[in-house]
Amino acid sequence: MKSIIDLILLLIDKGIDITVRNGKLIISNEDKLDISIIKEIKLRETELISYFSVINQNNSTDSIPRTDISSSYPLSSSQRRLWVLSQFDGGSMAYHVPSVYVFRGVLDISALEGSFRELIGRHEILRTVFRTVDGGDVRQVVLSAEDAGFSLAYRDLIGEGYAIEGGGVEGLLSSEIVRPFDLSSGPLLRAHLYRTGPSEWVFLCTMHHIISDGWSMGIMVKEVLSLYGSLSSGLVSDLPSLELQYRDYASWESGHLSGTFFLSLVPTG
Structure with a gap:
């Protein structure tokens, strides 16, 4: 048994x-x-x-301790499963998480890119990669915001004379969504902005599921909107600092699943 x-x-x-x-x-x-x-x-x-x-x-956040700074951290159980599945041919592509938005009106492109840079600076998981360390174990490695490799890719399709009608934009989005991620080098968050009209843009954000889920996407959208509002108005963001990062949860869960925690539940005597 x-x-x-x-x-x-x-x-x-x-x-x-x-x-x-x-x-x-x-x-x-x-x-x-x-x-x-x-x-x-x-x-x-x-x-x-x-x-x-x-x-x-x-x-609860009260019972999950903060992890000491280290060169690498354990994977959570869900991350480990996704990493294994991503090693098969085409496996990683199945876990791409795209979000497409259409912006109309005045858009501050610099503030939009700045919002994502601040978001990546706030959330370590958005600048995390997954590498094999000594002993063959796969660990998550948190990069600095400067080394994360994020940039907002921008194309003015109107200025290029691109054939927007007839599914042209959809083709661009589709090819970008399926572009493979390199889990070991990142970035695992990509952002593309396409100008499709005098005051219209199509925005694509693609993430790998190993660093995101439906719940965290909702938080990310909320924070980007807040950061964009502050940056486009020349204000300092009032978002509160984060008490915990995902590496804290992963380390906490790893300790629980190691067996030592369960042994503490077994009655003695």
């Missing part, structure tokens, strides 16, 4: 999320599991509920 940690890691590897709500075990994507694993989950339901109940009690 697998240890409880082995079972949890197996579920994570298969993309299965488990949590506890109101004392009941909630499993996502259960259809991905074979009968033998489902039976083991039911057999060890009490252990799983005990484990995740304690995790939930400790899962």
Whole structure:
């Protein structure tokens, strides 16, 4: 029989999320599991509920400690799964996260680029790459904002006389969305701005899922709008500093899944 940690890691590897709500075990994507694993989950339901109940009690910014500055940090379980899947041919492309926006009216391009530079400076995960270190382990490496390699790519399609009609812009967007990311060198966030009319622009932001999800995208959009408003008005941003970075969570989770934390839950005597 697998240890409880082995079972949890197996579920994570298969993309299965488990949590506890109101004392009941909630499993996502259960259809991905074979009968033998489902039976083991039911057999060890009490252990799983005990484990995740304690995790939930400790899962707050107050209980996640800040990590000491280091040259590299462990991957979270979701990052490790995405890294492995991205090693297969075409695997990385399946985890590109594009967002397309149409801007109309007056646009301050310098403030837009500056907003993303400040955003990348605030959030380390947006300037993180994934490299194999001594011993063959894959670790996340946080680059400085200067070394992150971000720039806003701009094309004036009107000035170029580009054939915008007939799907021309869509073709540009499609080719850019599928352009591969290099997880080891980055950047894993790309931004493109296309001028498609006298007062119209199409903006494309493409990220790799290993540094972003739906929830964090919502935060990013909100902060970019705030930063753009400040920069375009010549004001200093009033966004509060971040108490934690993603590396703090990944290190905290790694400690939980190492087995030492679970051993503390086992009664003694």
